[in-house]
Amino acid sequence: MEKRVFFEHRLTPYLLVAAQLAITLIFFIWPAAQAFYQSTITQDAFGLSTTFVGLANFERLFSDSLYLHSIEITLVFSALVAASSLSIALLLAAMADRVIRGSSVYKTLLIWPYALAPAISGVLWLLLFNPTIGIIAYALRQVGYSWNNFLSGTDAMILIVAAATWKQVSYNFLFFLAGLQFIPRSLIEAAAIDGASPFKRFWTIVFPLLSPTTFFLVVVNLVYAFFDTFGLVHTTTAGGPAHATEILVYKVYRDGFVGLDVGGSAAQSVVLMAIVVLLTAIQFRYVERKVVY
Amino acid sequence: MAEIELNGVTKAYPNGVVALQKVDLKVADREFLVVVGPSGCGKSTLLRLIAGLETLSGGHVLIGGRDVTRLEPAQRDIAMVFQNYALYPHMNVYNNMAYGLRNRKTPKPEIDRRVRETACILGLETMLERKPRQLSGGQRQRVAMGRAIVRSPAAFLFDEPLSNLDAKLRVQMRGEIKRLQRRLGTTGVYVTHDQAEAMTMGDQLAVLRDGRIEQKGSPLEIYRRPATAFVGGFIGSPAMNFLDGRIEEGGRKLRVAEMFSIVLPGAGLPEQEGRNLTVGIRPEHFKINGNAASVELPVELVEPLGGQTLIEVLFGKKIVTVSLDGAIAIKSGDRIPLSVDPAQLHLFSLENEVRLDCIAA
């Protein structure tokens, strides 16, 4: 879609885009290009000499068991976060769609965690799960599970999954609710006249009609779990214990900033870029499908 | 106050579509010209070219004798009323009217005086503080008019301004616009696809088709002597009937649809002897219980409108619409005798659809 009428000024449009363009080029395109370049070089410890090494950094990366482990961890973490936050949110949205009285109060009570930074969510759960004083850790001890997220990799993973899920439920809830309210009432009524029970109606009519929303949310949740959870990991487990929660975005930071491995970190950046491009492409396919739908 | 002149105006779009083809048109000072035609005939483009909202591919536009072809819309001293009114949704009625004056650096007291004066003319005095969405369709229409009037431009341009109103309001507003234009004496160009609007409002009418002007003249001139079959069919409601005809007996007689013959007025059309042509008869020109030349036809459908009754009769293989006085009792299945005054026949050439006039005796 394009405008039929427009201004015929030569210089003005360039003035208008100048700021956006400058920031895009200086802080986005140029660093990204550098990441590509740096991924093909190595530097000595003092950064004095650089050597072109081609794809060696990538070869090193994909033969590094820690990196492969990090990929695995990221996939497990993302899948768990997406699955749990989506199912909890869907349940809540389906219930909120049913109730009439107090629906706006419920909405308010369920959306506020969206406002929290993942890092803050991490600290909240860190206290709850704290092996000595945490309430949940205490409750688990009472039922015979000795919780310690500082020593057990599984416990640490559960901690970050819980914190990441808890924060993301609000977002998914809002979109599921909007999706549910978008479904024409007459369809539900037709199904009811056809004798379908509320439960059956949900799975045979509502859920299939909700599939565009669900698909979209899956992608968004994956992006969230992949890239937005850096702060969460940094404040709670710092990738530990023993790399058990070292997800990709955390590793790229650690190797680059703490480990000062320029080439390796840049190669990781390039891999991450490929992941974003892939997820964005999937998302845009979805947008096209929505148009057809 | 100014006259508008288009000389050889052509508009071709980059995709090759030619919207207007060498149009010459003159609107006299204080005249209200209605440009009418089916959708896609180029009438809106014509108006937008006068306004300067689109650039010409060829030709010149003159307003008040000044060549404005290369001027910005704001420099042309014209005002336009849009189909969807294009009122600024976030400004109240006052500011909608004042905006153009402010941009022209008109002094504040002057703006205030003119806005209030215009509001008074349009009966909008009590609505000045309202936003467009708080107004009815008719009121919005008036604000759009007000925005044009307040600038006292050389000319008004109207782009189908009544098409978003309901039927009753449309009739009312068309009278209002006409009265207003008379009173202000400003030159106006009004674009519409509605022939009733065109007939009732225009001092002059220009019928546009496929980017060319088919005919220009006063509404009655065009109604009485349409220059082409297209104009005949477009102007007048219900629409003109078209039948096949043939000239016989040295041009003196017209054989219609192989069913009956009519003696042509004057010397007839001797040059068309033996040739086929198109016969146009307006529904209202049929007479029932006519003279010896009448022909009996079966009634297919009766549509009583109260004052008049439209009936559809089978004329050979063709359905013909006839408009009769509402008092006449007819039911479908009846056979009625119909005749036509030869002077009210419209004859058009088959080749180029151009009007053929009988030679005076």
Next chain:
Amino acid sequence: MVEHRPWLTFIAHAVLIFGAFILAFPLWVAFVASTQSAVSFNQIPMSLLPGGHFIENYSAVLTRGVASAGAVPVVTMLMNSLIMAMMIAVGKIAISLLSAYAIVYFRFPFRKTIFWLIFITLMLPVEVRILPTYGVVASLGMLNSYAGLSIPLIASATATFLFRQYFLTVPEELLEAARLDGAGPWRFFRDILIPLSRTNIAALFVILFIYGWNQYLWPLLVTTDPNYYTIVMGIQRMVTVADATPQWQLVMATVILALLPPVIVVVGMQRLFIRGLVEIEK
């Protein structure tokens, strides 16, 4: 609902109340912790009822900060966060409005190219270009400054697309009417387009303010001077204390202070917030 089934409605309410309770529980515990004294954390399990040290703890963090986190008063960090969030939100909106205006209302060479360049930023979050971006900011001397905290983040493909999308729905006749009324590009932008975009701007502002406030990795990279710490990243230095137990009552007081502004914005401007969220993802 379609038919009357009281028990289903009852279950729905029960599930929603339970859900709201689970979501609120961590916040309640944090608040309780923020009102305890240091020694009360020796009691296990910790109390679920507020203690009596509310004023003491909050005034301590607000004015003196926490020693392990460079002893920056939380007031300073709140200010820094506010400045950063405002600069990011206002900056993103401003440059996105301008560039969307150029893209929609003008035809000029490289228009498509520029559009795609802006689009690409969608695929380049800070997380994937950490080191080189840090390098650029460092070489421009923007470390430890508000400019460094905000400017690199204010390019925005989403905001640009949102405004572009909106501008495309603005009737063309408005521009034509404005031109007949003698308005040039700047006037049209200022008098017509911006006022029309008000709701969109406000909705976007809510989302972007939260986005800016919650930045974590970026302030972590570009600030080494505690006076530029933002509150969200500052908390990390309170939690991860080498060989010591964090002072939970102070950490949690800071957490509450850090989450309050964005939560107030979301709850207080719920309608705008939901609108903004849905618009952005369209």
